[in-house]
Amino acid sequence: MITLSHYLFLSMILFALGVTGLMVRRNAIILLMSVELMLNAANLAVVAFARFRPAPASADNGMVLVFMVMAVAAAEVAIGLAILLNLYRQRRTVNADELNVLKG
Amino acid sequence: MMLNALYFWFFGTLAAVCGLGVVLSRHPMHSAISLVGTMIAIAALFLQLHSEFLAYAQIIVYTGAVMVLIVFTISLLNLRQTAGNPMCPSRWWGVVFVALLLLVFSAYQLIDKSHGFAGPARPSVPPDYGQVPTVARSLFTTYLFPFEFVAVLLTAAVIGATVLARQDPEQHPTEQEEQK
């Protein structure tokens, strides 16, 4: 039987993969994609929770949340790619390790 | 019930494997295509969870807009394979941390059966659960403000993206078209 914890577990795996991608990859576009993976994992968790809650009255609430996250993700990617494009024009690279004029 | 489980395992595995592909692929384009795979698999799982509207929205918004934008940028910047190891070995401690987190969470999930965490009975859902009209109605009534606000947010994003990505005309007039 497929239960809530199946979905949560999958969501957790995807989230962890996103975090891992952000940590180990240096290509900026892949970093961006890892963030998307994290957001997707969160969306999956919300939808699963909404479906499995004892009182599904709150389902719309969760779905609107997911929908808003999607819309924001689209906006975020647009901005992120614009920043990347600008960066690429300046430096001819999108490798995060080569961006070291500012030393953290 | 069998079919249900099969469906979950198929798309769940697909999502996880494609997610792994995002992290491990050497070429950004392969990562992107893997991510598209993950998103489609998640949309399929949304369908299983009776969230029809979100399943379509997921595909239309993510694969249809977000990922196309990313794929476009990859090919515009013509990012070829990075020489050597695309991963950064010094960051693997972070991975260990994430793995630990995952382990703790899953162990806790498996142990904590007392709260019914491991297997609540699936509650029956109303027939219009997650359908387009249902979600639409709450978007235009209860959640009217977020709906309108997200429009403002997208406008801000459009302004921002154009400000950054637009090349000032005196520089390279020929590349103007590509920015679309």
Next chain:
Amino acid sequence: METLLVLLIHLLKIIVVFSILLGCIAYAVLLERKLLGRLQVRWGPSRVGPFGLLQPIADGLKLFLKEELTPTRADRFLFVLAPLLSMGPALLAIAVVPFGDTTNLFGLLDQPILLQIADIHGGILFILALTSVGVYGIFLAGWSSDNKYSLLGALRSSAQMISYELVLGLSITVALMAAGDVSLRNIALSQGDGFWNWWIFSPKWFVLPGILGFFLYLISAFAETNRLPFDLPEAETELVAGYHTEYSSMKFAMFFMAEYCNIITVSCIAVTLFLGGWYAPFPFLPSGGLFGCVWFAVKVFILVCVFIWVRGTLPRLRYDQLMKFGWKVMLPLAIANVLLAAGGILLYEMWHGS
């Protein structure tokens, strides 16, 4: 036993619909060549079989037997994936199109069956979702070929498809608003009793938004299917066939079939949304059961002919013209149209007391 029967019926439906669809695709090619020939005052294919009717089979055989080529520097995985991604969504879209109401096959069955493979609630969204996946087929084909013409073709095509998808979405919104539903079957059901109830002419909004919506839909459908006058992605004269330059044999055939399949699908959607679906133009003509399918087929046939006719008559646009047209003419018109339709519906409902 009951479930087995249901499954069997579904399977049969799928087989029937897809075999008809594949046949239609094959003969749409022939139709195009014949019609184009006539438009250009020549005969078109006429050697294979009577009137060239076996030409599609010969074409098919030729494509099957050709050698498969893969460029050495191509990205092999994506190179193979691309035609599949192009073909798959194109074929799948037909699954939600309602060809007719219900039928019991002249009394053969006790219970009427639906003349539609799957009546899903969010039918039109399903199709939009598939369209957005279809972009990847073309894009990846161009990208993975490692050929600059292919890449340019692919970039152009996806940019074009994304731009016109907005218009497409907004133009169908008009029909969705009038019908108050997103299920294709319900939309078709809302247009019975005569052509004046079809959403293209509907009095609900005083005719204009319906017609405008239909033509906006048609124009953006031309762009979505990469047909002339919007066939920039494969413009032979400048791009050497664009994204499928490097494809041959079966893989090429898949792109080819996907294109014609898309033409048929967008025609089906246009018929369902704007032209009354399976309903006859006058209420006294029969449109139940298989008669509906006939009406549906006739309408789709006419639309496909329009596609070919346009190809025969209009010249190709320049790329920047196409983009400008999409963003500066079509999109504002589509948005205005949605507002107009909304206002029309509001007035109508106030008038009729809803």
Next chain:
Amino acid sequence: MNNFAVPILGIQGIMPELLLSLAAVLILLLEMTAGDREGHGALSLSVAGLILAFIATFGADGKQVFSSLLVNDNLSALLDRVFLMAAFLVTLVSRPYLANYGLAKGEFFVLLLLATVGMMVMGAAMDFITMFLGLEMLSLSLYVLAGFFKKDVLSGEAAFKYFILGAFATGFLVFGMAFVFGALGTTNFAAMAHTLSAGSPPFPSVPTLLFGLALILAGLGFKISLVPFHTWVPDVYTGAPTPVTALIATGSKAAGFAALVRIFMITFPGSFQFWGAAFWWLALLTMIVGNLFALVQVEIKRMFAYSSVANGGYLAMAFLSHSDVGIKALLFYLFAYTFMTVGVFGVVSLAGRRERLLISEYAGLSRENPFLAAVMSLFLLSLAGMPGTAGFFGKFYLFAGAVRSGYLGLALVGILTTILSFYYYLRVIVYMYMRESEMPREALELAGSGRTALVLAAAGVLILGCFPNLIWISIEQVF
């Protein structure tokens, strides 16, 4: 046709936000039609919008609007005033600063206004959905503003780092929201509090809720740059255009605190035993790390970046106090902090045609422009917590609150680090007044709106420092 109930709109409830958005749209139209090269039109429209919005905040009636997604209470009105003040001062500083670089475009002001709208929505949010949208509006605008100097490598890199780490934090925040939603079945703060007080347990289990809250804390901790999440701060503060830095340091941080207050102090006061310890450690670490790193910096923006981190630590201390005392101290400090931080970054923006990056470059500023040196000293003294300035009372209330709630150790650390901070703040004053510049510079001219902004900020610091009651009265009305 389905009829559905039209929701109660409550337009009055979002009047300030509406006015600002309107101003933003007008600026865009102006840009499109008139070609407002020097940004004068954009500046006046922004200023008008901000002032009108400020007036509109006094219409707060404590009602929840838009199906209780937003609340229009005294707290949100007060926070709105903090945001609007920060945005107002930053706008005034921006025009002369941008004009120096020939970049005074209308879009800058549009994004600045929209970022402010985001902050205000965040401050008024009573629901995860609105809070998230406000946060994203704010963040997306700021990412772009940080990279507004397209030709500048530093600005591009700052925008990139801010974006990637911000998106990372957003991921955590959304994941956390998912789990809190799962645990309580709603995204509405009032409904959550109600569910908890009604005694119905979180749905799968209590740890689900705590897991979600921890992730949210991490996500918002980024926004307010608490210590383990502060790594972006020095780079972004240094690379971004200085007025934008001022906004990130004040408005954005205040908005983050507003969200934290709404979630942790108002919605989940009952689970203090769980999150209280987290705040204790975060505040401690933030104070120590911020001040220690600020000591060793040679670049001025980097030093102020760490100083801003340290101030975040002082603010985080407020969470440990009993809720209403804590919130009041927090609000007061936010006012004070806004004035002095916008002030110092304003001076940095305007102290020369090209920015002075190093602290040593400030040598001899008192001769070039005595006014700048004087207000800078005032802001620095206030940051250090000198009596008679706003910073003194701000810190006093915070430390007093901590002591009263029994966190003597933490307050002690706060006081010790404050004393430490005297060194690096006073060092700048020493440079300005007692060192001679190596190469003599001519006298500096200050553009009108920049001078106004600095005068206003200085006035704010002095008034709050001498008559704290003026603002304390309206803070008292919050509860």
